[in-house]
Amino acid sequence: MDTKINHIVVVGGGSAGWLTAGLLAAEHGQQLKISLIESPHINTLGVGEGTWPSMRNTLQRIGIEEIDFLRTCDASFKQGSKFINWCNDQGNDFYYHPFMSPTGYEHINLHSVWQSQAPHQTFASAINNQSDVCQAGLAPKQLATPSYASVTNYGYHLDATKFAQLLTTHCTTKLGVNHIQDHIISINNDSDDYIQSIETESGQTIKGDLFIDCSGLTGLLIGQHYGIKNLSQKHILFNDSALAVQVQYENDDSPIESATLSTAVDNGWIWDIGLPSRRGTGHVYSSQYQTDEQAKETLTKYLSETIGTEKTQALSFRKISFEPAYRKKFWHKNVVAVGMSAGFIEPLEASALALVELSISMISEQMPKNREQMAIIEKRFNQRFEYRWQRIIEFLKLHYVISKREGKYWDAHKASDSIPSRLQELLTLWKYQTPSRYDLPEQEEIFPSVSYQYVLYGMGFKTSPVQLSQEKQKIGAQLILQNTQKTKQCLDGLPSNRTLIRSLITQSPKEL
Numbered sequence: 001m002d003t004k005i006n007h008i009v010v011v012g013g014g015s016a017g018w019l020t021a022g023l024l025a026a027e028h029g030q031q032l033k034i035s036l037i038e039s040p041h042i043n044t045l046g047v048g049e050g051t052w053p054s055m056r057n058t059l060q061r062i063g064i065e066e067i068d069f070l071r072t073c074d075a076s077f078k079q080g081s082k083f084i085n086w087c088n089d090q091g092n093d094f095y096y097h098p099f100m101s102p103t104g105y106e107h108i109n110l111h112s113v114w115q116s117q118a119p120h121q122t123f124a125s126a127i128n129n130q131s132d133v134c135q136a137g138l139a140p141k142q143l144a145t146p147s148y149a150s151v152t153n154y155g156y157h158l159d160a161t162k163f164a165q166l167l168t169t170h171c172t173t174k175l176g177v178n179h180i181q182d183h184i185i186s187i188n189n190d191s192d193d194y195i196q197s198i199e200t201e202s203g204q205t206i207k208g209d210l211f212i213d214c215s216g217l218t219g220l221l222i223g224q225h226y227g228i229k230n231l232s233q234k235h236i237l238f239n240d241s242a243l244a245v246q247v248q249y250e251n252d253d254s255p256i257e258s259a260t261l262s263t264a265v266d267n268g269w270i271w272d273i274g275l276p277s278r279r280g281t282g283h284v285y286s287s288q289y290q291t292d293e294q295a296k297e298t299l300t301k302y303l304s305e306t307i308g309t310e311k312t313q314a315l316s317f318r319k320i321s322f323e324p325a326y327r328k329k330f331w332h333k334n335v336v337a338v339g340m341s342a343g344f345i346e347p348l349e350a351s352a353l354a355l356v357e358l359s360i361s362m363i364s365e366q367m368p369k370n371r372e373q374m375a376i377i378e379k380r381f382n383q384r385f386e387y388r389w390q391r392i393i394e395f396l397k398l399h400y401v402i403s404k405r406e407g408k409y410w411d412a413h414k415a416s417d418s419i420p421s422r423l424q425e426l427l428t429l430w431k432y433q434t435p436s437r438y439d440l441p442e443q444e445e446i447f448p449s450v451s452y453q454y455v456l457y458g459m460g461f462k463t464s465p466v467q468l469s470q471e472k473q474k475i476g477a478q479l480i481l482q483n484t485q486k487t488k489q490c491l492d493g494l495p496s497n498r499t500l501i502r503s504l505i506t507q508s509p510k511e512l
């Protein structure tokens with residue numbers, strides 16, 4: 001049997017599907033045919049508004065100009081996350097998990113430098129300038145900074161529906177992606193149990209050699225067809241529900257936040273994302289600990305504080321349910337699950353689209369030529385991504401475990417039988433030593449050890465400082481001083497998020 005890969009069929013037209021089709025068409029479109037099929041009856045999720053800095057590279061690889069992306073996707077710059085009220089229930093704490101790694105991180109123990117030289121500052125602020133830039137609502141660059149380049153590292157906040165529309169136009173008009181709007185009704189295997197073709201409602205039979213399952217939470221090919229199970233993680237991370245709502249700004253000049261705001265509440269947390277034309281907000285919670293009505297009350301109270309009761313009461317909330325889980329296998333035979341079909345835990349730290357980008361990068365860079373090669377890549381892909389899902393779960397859980405908040409929901413999160421044993425061991429270790437590359441040894445860790453440090457020390461976790469040599473103390477003092485100077489330069493020289501976006505768009509008013 002000829003098992004050569006000639007035709008890739010992407011199933012699903014959400015962010016995952018179009019990012020996949022775009023990257024594969026940009027990098028393999030000369031040799032391979034790429035088709036994308038999406039159902040006219042099933043809407044895309046339409047949430048997922050926070051990205052990581054990796055999205056800059058992905059967009060460049062797909063061939064999208066940054067200015068076109070900013071304009072058409074109502075996008076703004078995101079420099080990290082601001083966690084509010086996560087440390088305790090007093091209502092007065094916050095810390096940042098910025099995107100930038102601090103200078104000197106690889107060479108010196110910055111935790112000890114911070115403890116010995118600048119304990120009056122927060123950890124993030126003492127060793128890096130980005131949390132102060134975010135706190136001041138500033139942009140990550142100046143008007144003259146080239147596209148996709150930065151002064152401080154950044155990703156984006158974006159309108160997910162507009163993002164899928166931009167990708168659709170770009171992929172179909174510039175990259176030759178064959179776009180099929182039809183509903184899949186059945187799937188045919190060959191004698192080796194590989195998928196040979198899919199049948200659609202309008203009577204088409206679409207043959208393919210490699211199928212990328214981006215069909216969302218149902219996992220049409222990986223789950224429904226092949227029966228690969230979703231491994232529930234609800235015993236570790238309990239959130240399974242979200243209420244989402246879009247909110248207008250007070251006026252056209254209202255500031256745009258430079259980080260995703262994530263505010264802890266009694267039974268979950270609230271996200272607040274600033275786009276140029278509106279805010280995207282929502283409450284993530286566990287149905288085990290509160291009803292939808294209680295969730296609505298909590299979100300209403302939060303929104304009333306910024307837009308007033310009357311405007312809040314006029315809003316319509318959208319409920320989304322999900323099982324926090326990931327697939328036992330992501331690649332099976334000639335199907336690879338990417339996006340929600342591969343799994344979803346919860347949006348804290350916005351890692352879902354980053355996982356999509358990592359998945360499609362590996363598929364593109366390891367593109368198999370035939371089934372013999374594909375079977376080996378399948379094994380490697382599954383090992384690598386199982387590792388990544390487990391690290392995501394541990395990192396998200398960390399935010400809950402070290403909180404001093406109380407109440408049934410928070411207490412349950414801290415119960416030792418809900419904490420993965422590897423994380424329990426690390427927490428013991430981190431009392432004596434800081435998170436390092438020995439704890440996160442992979443070259444492409446989804447969350448590097450500095451992310452753990454930002455969260456741990458942002459939340460008041462105590463690690464015994466090490467005694468630094470005199471020479472290291474001198475280097476440390478210089479790093480702290482340089483960071484103070486850089487912070488001042490940034491605070492003096494960077495425009496606000498809104499000013500930069502407005503200037504970029506008015507300077508280059510071309511419509512796509």
Ligand SMILES: Cc1cc2nc3c(=O)[nH]c(=O)nc-3n(C[C@H](O)[C@H](O)[C@H](O)COP(=O)(O)OP(=O)(O)OC[C@H]3O[C@@H](n4cnc5c(N)ncnc54)[C@H](O)[C@@H]3O)c2cc1C
Pocket residue numbers: 011012013014015016017037038039040041042043044045046047048049050051160182183184185214215216217218220242244282320322338339340341347350351352353354
């Ligand atoms: C509350 C919430 C907040 C989130 N926030 C973030 C965030 O800040 N950052 C982040 O990175 N991620 C976030 N995510 C995740 C993010 O939304 C998703 O990763 C992203 O939207 C990709 O979804 P998708 O393309 O996999 O699936 P979907 O958008 O659900 O698309 C599924 C596609 O499959 C098609 N389809 C389904 N069945 C068929 C069929 N039978 N025939 C043909 N086509 C079919 C549908 O028509 C649709 O086009 C969030 C998720 C939730 C629930």
